[in-house]
Amino acid sequence: MLSCFTENRMSRCTHPTDCCYHYIFLFVSILLITTSTSCSDGTCQFMEPCSTATDCGQGLYCGNCPEIGKAQPICTRGQANIPTSIISGLPFNKYTWLMTHNSFSIVDAPLLTGSQRITFYNQEDTVTNQLRNGVRGLMLDMYDFENDIWLCHSFQGECFNITAFQPAINTLREVEAFLTQNPTEIVTIIIEDYVHTTKGLTKLFANAGLDKYWFPLSKMPKKGADWPTITKMVQENHRLLVFTSDSSKEVGEGIAYQWRYILENEPGDGGVIQGSCPNRKESKPLNSKSASLILQNYFPTIPVEDEACKEHSAPLANLVGACYKSAGNVMANFLAVNFYMRSDGGGVFDAVDEMNGHTLCGCSTVTACQAGAPVGVCKNMSPSNTTPTTNTGGSFSGSVQLSASTSMFHDLNFMIFYMCGMLIFLLILK
Secondary structure, eight states, rough: EEEEEEEEEEEESSSHHHHHHHHHHHHHHHHHHHHHSSSSOOOOTTBBBOOOGGGGGEEEEEEGGGGGGEEEEEEEEEOOOOOGGGSOOSGGGOOOEEETTTTOBBBTTOOOOSSSSOSOOSSSSSSHHHHHHEEEEEEEEEEEETEEEEEOOTTHHHOOTTTEEHHHHHHHHHHHHHHOOOOOOOOOEEEEEEESSSSSHHHHHHHOOOOGGOOOOOSSSSTOEEEEEOOHHHHHTTOEEEEOOOOOOHHHHOEEEEEHEEEOOOOOOOOOOOOOOOOOSSSTTTTSSSSSSSEEEEOOSSOOOOHHHHHHSHHHHHHHHHHHHHTHHHOEEEEEEEEEEEEEESSSHHHHHHHHHHHHHHSSGGOOOOOOHHHHHHOOOGGGSSSSSOOOOOOOOOOOHHHOOOOHTTTHHHHHHHHHHHHHHHHHOO
C-alpha cells in the first residue's frame, strides 16, 4: 500500500493513482525550490543551473543543449574576452576576432516592407549587442532596394519584400555609435555586395558617419605583409576595415576587394566537414603568402538555432585545428559563425580565446597569457577564469532567453504525465 501526504497528515492510498499527483507535486516543488534557492537574480555563475536569462551573472546567459544530451539549462558564456586588453600593441593580423555571419539577419527583426519575411535567420540579438558582447567582425549583405541600400538575405542578386530586413544605414549607425563610444575598438565589415548605384557605398558610409574611421586602401598591406599595430590603428583612428565582394569597387570607390587581402575557407556545408578545411573558390589557398588575413567560415548552409549549441562544442575545436594546419600552422584572424551565443558551455568564446592564446603567448587560452612573459609561460587557469573579465566594449545590454533555453519545466503537464505513468508502472511491477 502507498502512503502520501493529504491535508498535512499521512493517509493511506487505496489505489496508486490516488496519490500519484501528490507525489509528483511534492517532487516538482522540491526541484523548483532547489533550483530557485541555489542561485538567481544574476548570482548564478558559469556552468551553474539556471531557469531564466536573468539568473546568470554578467557575461553569461541561460542556455541548454538537448542535441547533445544536456537538457538542463546552465549559465554559459555570452561575451568574448578582448585579446588586446591582455596582450596589446601587436599587428592587427596577429589577433583572432569573433565574426557573425549575416549579422543583420536577426530572428524577430521588425517587418518593414509590409510583407511576411521568408528567408533564413542567422543571429538572435541586435548588432549593437553583438558588438558589446565582443563581436568585432560583421558580415552584411547589401542590395539596391526601394531607391536605397538595404540589408537583405536574398538570392539571384536581388532584394525582395520577403527577403529584406532594413536600410543598411540603420545598422551602420549602430557601428558608428559603438566606435564613438569605444575609442580603442576596431571593427571589420565584409560586404556581400549587390549594390550597383554609382558611389552608393561611399555615400552610405559617409552618411552613417563612418568615413572618419575608415582604414584607407592605400595603407592596406600587400603581398602578405603585417598590418599596422593595434596601437597605431587606434592612434590614427583607422578603426573600421571594410571589404567588398565586388572587385570593381576597389578602383571605383577605394573599397578593398576581399580576396586580395583575405584568405578564406569554404562557407556553408563545405566548411564544416570534420578534418577538412578547403579554400573558397574565390580565395587563394589558405597557406598562400599573398595575404595576411585569414577568415574561417564555420556555419552550415542551412542555419538551425537548436543545432548551433552542438556545432559550437567539440566539432568547432576540431575544425579550428584543421584550418590551422591548412593555413600552414597559422591561426585564422576571424571566426565567422551563426547564433554565436549558443553553446554547451564556452562555445565560440572559448574557441576564440584558445586561438588567441596559441598565437599571442603559446598558452591554451588568452586568459592565461601574461604581458611581457616569455612565450609558453602561462597562468594556471580554472574553469571560472573563462568568464569574460576584459571586455572593454561595454556590458551586454538586456537579456536573451533563447527559445531552446527555457526552464526545464516549460512543459510541466507532460513531465507530470510521464512521471506518473512511470510510477504506476513500477508499482504494478512491484
